Amino acid sequence: MELKEKLVSSFLAFEAEVDTTNDIHDIRTEAIKSFEKYGFPTKKLEAWKYTSLNSVLKNDFSLFPKKEAVIEFKDVKQYFISDLDSYKIVFIDGVYSSHLSGTTHDKIDVCLMSSALTQDRFKAVIDVYYNKIAKEDGLVSLNTAYAREGAYIYIPKNTAADKPIQIIHFATGLEQASMLQPRNLIVAEDNTEVTIIERHQNLSDKKVFTNSVTEIYTGKNAHVDYYKIQNDTDTATLIDNTFAEQHSNSLCSVHTFAFGGEITRNNLNFFQKGQGIDSILNGVTILEGKAHVDHNTLVEHQQPNCESHQDYKGIFDEKSTGVFNGKIIVDQEAQKTNAFQSNNNILLSDKATVNSKPQLEIFADDVKCSHGCTIGQLDESALFYMRSRGIAPKEAKALLMYAFANNVLETVKVPQLKTRINKIIAKKLGVNLGFDL
Amino acid sequence: MSKYKSMLEIKDLHASVEDKEILKGLNLKVNAGEVHAIMGPNGAGKSTLASVVSGKEEYEVTSGTILLDGEDIEELAAEERAHKGIFLSFQYPVEIPGVSVTNFMKTAINETRKARGLEEMPARDMLKKIKEKSELLEIDSKFLSRSLNEGFSGGEKKRNEIFQMAMLEPKVAILDETDSGLDIDALRIVANGVNKLKGKDNAVIVITHYQRLLDYIVPDFVHVLYDGKIVKSGTKDLALELEEKGYDWIKEEQKA
Structure with missing residues (x-):
């Protein structure tokens, strides 16, 4: 059945x-x-x-x-x-x-x-x-x-x-x-x-x-x-x-x-x-194997003078796949809306896939809305720079990935949770960097 | 055998990038305690030499040897060379958003110590060292918590390179056009830092276009690199001569 x-x-x-x-x-x-x-x-x-x-x-x-x-x-x-x-x-x-x-x-x-x-x-x-x-x-x-x-x-x-x-x-x-x-x-x-x-x-x-x-x-x-x-x-x-x-x-x-x-x-x-509202949607995605994560977000601005901030970082290794589908609706009444959306991704393997799709539907005329999406690889010149300072490739890559995700990680307000997230990431990346960024 | 200990010895080095030969039989011997300047026109292979010695993988060494303290380092990875005491001050230091100068240095020092079989440096010693070396380079403590090279001025980037050199205490430091993009004050600070760091157990190789830096960091030897080879060596007077006459006479000599 x-x-x-x-x-x-x-x-x-x-x-x-x-x-x-x-x-x-x-x-x-x-x-x-x-x-x-x-x-x-x-x-x-x-x-x-x-x-x-x-x-x-x-x-x-x-x-x-x-x-x-x-x-x-x-x-x-x-x-x-x-x-x-x-x-x-x-x-x-x-x-x-x-x-x-x-x-x-x-x-x-x-x-x-x-x-x-x-x-x-x-x-x-x-x-x-x-x-x-x-x-x-x-x-x-x-x-x-x-x-x-x-x-x-x-x-x-x-x-x-x-x-x-x-x-x-x-x-x-x-x-x-x-x-x-x-x-x-x-x-x-x-x-x-x-x-x-x-x-x-x-x-x-x-x-x-x-x-x-x-x-x-x-x-x-x-x-x-x-x-x-x-x-x-x-x-x-x-x-x-x-x-x-x-x-x-x-x-x-x-x-x-x-x-x-x-x-x-x-x-x-x-x-x-209502008015004067702030909505924050942040995400860090780090995947390997065949894992699949789909972030499907919607922010509906119905009233004036509100903000929304979306920041999603993704790192994909092996055959993992990621989706970001972010929709922002600004109603006609919602003047002076500030809506920001950013989705940045790093592919560590040529078999990993990301689909990123921003959708803005704006019916008001006095608003600030922005969206940005990037899909790239780890910066080779940064890796060499770090290696030339004695940092092995695995650690150098991990440091770059931490750094990539850091502006989301630093918005975590519970210190114990932040430490836990850092530990989970370090374990996933197989490194022990000995400090929190 | 020379009575001086040869620290870095490069013999008949040939290196290519994307099948184009850049270094064509380069020889260079640098002893402990010496400062060598390498000058030469654009495209002569100066930066290639720096990259090859520090282990950049895009460059293929087709023949020749690079010895550090008598050990062939040609097969070693960039980080392994760093662990053995090679340091490159980059012409264009890379921006790494999200990694602070302090955390970068802590990681670099502890990774190097780990590779040498040492314990991590105690936090207090690390802080003391950072304080001492940043004062040497007249670096503000606020600067140390900023993301590495991100939004740094040209002068700040170069000062930060020499700060890293001071922290890592390499045997052989290669300064690749450290003077480019520096105003006179920054140049003085950087040169002063280098002068304080050089000693009888290490060596410095200064790669530069201009004689200006050599007024501050006085070399024991000056070499002219042209078309992938050292074609002339001399004392600091050679640098003055190059400054005055340019490189054309070198090119003419080579054609002859």
Whole structure:
């Protein structure tokens, strides 16, 4: 049976497991119909021209975990940023792991979507924000239909989260192939601050297909920094659908560190609904093997006097492939918009491929918009210069790659995270440079 | 055997780039403690000589030998030659955005120490050395945290090259047109730096078009490189003669 049919026909079984009496039931029922209509995206769609899910969809995915896996903290400690004092929301095969997590309801809510969707005290927030920011398409609808678990973060107005929040999804390989559909909701009301770090980690060599949806509400004067670490195995596929809605004078940043995975697709959408907004979309992609990463961004400037900044750096070795598809829409009303987009790539191998496509749709006449895209190789003269100073080729190349990615790395505001990212990069490049750039 | 220790010895060196022969049987012997100047018209092969000795891979040595302390270094990679004490001050230093001068130097020194079987230099010693050598070259500490050569003026780039030389303490330093693009003050600072660094255990090869630099860095020997060969050698008076008469008489002599 094709995966689509299996998902549609399993929906009733899924519904039997969850509470069908509340409003979410209606949202799910609508969503499965929508998925049935749209199905999975194919390469015929312009936005999916360079990313095919065919190889992934042919797997016979298990949709519900039949048993629970237990993992010890010491075995997965390396995937946490453990020197960072933080709240933690951890899932194992899609199921909440209380012993690995550290949640709170003190001033802010850092807890589970399963609680938020079923308990009355969260209803007021869920009614206003849940499934309101995400835009309907096949994958989002599929997630909405099957959504029952994920991170729920609520920061009431005039509050700053006292610690960053780590969201980690582990897959243990209980089944030959598993599908996970986490659903996250972040609500940062007016005058708030919160920092979130998210990671998906496959612990086995079994297939994992994650279709994740995250909605981020950023109220007036709110400040949300969201960091994604995508450094998964070559049997893990991730489709990350993130939707950020921003109100006046807010700042929302999303950093995506894409270092591995079979197929990683980031659908990152920003909607500016006020003035004085800044949206920051940064990415560093470093791939080898046959890994494929597709960054598909959308920034919609709906109001005047706002800014957006996109800076994506990519380094591709061996047969890896990268896609950057960045769309900026400036509505007629959105005068004095400043929108910048840059995508720079280095190909280390003649078998690596990058497709970069900026799209600007500007309907206002007094705006500053720029985009730049480069695809090149490491500078040979710089390599020789470094080697003539005693730096071996491997280290010299690594130093150049660090330097290339550095203006994105230096925008990471959590020092422990920055150190971790540097370590991941150093490990990937097989070097120990002994300092942070 | 000479009583002086020969530091760099180049014998009958032939080198080509893209099948075009540039060096055509070059001989040069540089002893410890000496300063040699290599002058010559454009296209004579001066920069090629610098590139070949420092190990640039585009250049193919077709015959001849390059000995450093009696050891043939021709098969060594650029970084291995650096580890053994070869240093090239680039005519056009390369800009490396995102790598600070300090981090570049730390990496270069520690990579060299590693290759020599030494521990990394303790951070405190490194800082002390950086401070000492940057003062020698009159380099502002703010400059050290800037990206290597990015947006540097011509003079800053060259001063930074000599700063690197001071940090790495090479046996043989080749200064490829270090005077080009320098005003008189920068020239004085750079020359002063080089003079303080030269000693009985190292040697300096100054490649230049003009006699001007040699007023500041006084050579023991001056060689004229023409058409891939050293065609004339002499004392610093030869440089003055070249300054006065140009290179045409050398060319005429060669034709004769």
